[in-house]
Amino acid sequence: MGVWQLVAVGLVMFLGLVGVLVPGVPGQAIVWAAVLWWALTDVTPAAWGVLIGATALLLVNQALKLWLPPRRPHESGAPRKTLMLGGIGGIVGFFVVPVVGGIVGYVGAIYGAERLRLGSSGAGWASVRSVMRATGYAVLVELFACLLVTGAWLTTVIRS
Numbered sequence: 001m002g003v004w005q006l007v008a009v010g011l012v013m014f015l016g017l018v019g020v021l022v023p024g025v026p027g028q029a030i031v032w033a034a035v036l037w038w039a040l041t042d043v044t045p046a047a048w049g050v051l052i053g054a055t056a057l058l059l060v061n062q063a064l065k066l067w068l069p070p071r072r073p074h075e076s077g078a079p080r081k082t083l084m085l086g087g088i089g090g091i092v093g094f095f096v097v098p099v100v101g102g103i104v105g106y107v108g109a110i111y112g113a114e115r116l117r118l119g120s121s122g123a124g125w126a127s128v129r130s131v132m133r134a135t136g137y138a139v140l141v142e143l144f145a146c147l148l149v150t151g152a153w154l155t156t157v158i159r160s
Contacts, residue, residue: 001042006157009038013150020143021087028058031146035153046156054149061145068138078114078131086110086131087143094147102147106140107132 012034019027032054039051086109093105110131115124132140 001038005041006038009034010154012037013153017091017143017146017150018087020146021084021139028061028142028146031149032058035149038153044160046160050149050152050156053152057145057148061142064141065138068141078110078127079117082110082113082117082127082131083135083139085113087139090140090143091147094144094151098151099148102144103140106143 013031016027016030016032016034019025019030021027035051035054039047086106089109089112090102090106092101093108094102097104107128111124111128114127114131115121118124118127
């Protein structure tokens with residue numbers, strides 16, 4: 001697989017990660033399709049292992065969604081910009097501090113945005129709790145699963 005095709009697969013995965021944050025966009029399916037494209041083009045055991053692992057992880061994530069509260073962003077009281085900043089913070093955090101940074105970045109960015117918007121630490125944490133109840137857990141679990149798939153793909157590409 002050529003460098004430009006790997007860049008294209010990476011861009012499709014990035015669009016899938018952003019799609020997780022946008023209601024109505026099937027972000028998980030886009031990330032999985034990018035891994036499928038890569039595995040069908042780069043037919044190595046490692047590529048197929050990543051595809052099998054991604055498929056299993058994203059199926060488990062779909063099953064977990066049944067137990068998580070549905071997304072109700074309007075009930076949190078936070079603006080959509082706060083949720084987008086949380087998602088971007090989760091993506092950046094995942095790659096700065098591998099794996100754990102995704103969760104810290106997501107919650108930290110939401111807290112930072114709400115602290116600036118509301119003006120106090122207590123109100124910021126109260127808003128974080130409200131956001132996490134209304135949308136945060138569902139978005140965080142889906143984003144984290146997609147980030148794990150993207151991280152596995154990136155690690156495999158770098159090592160090969």
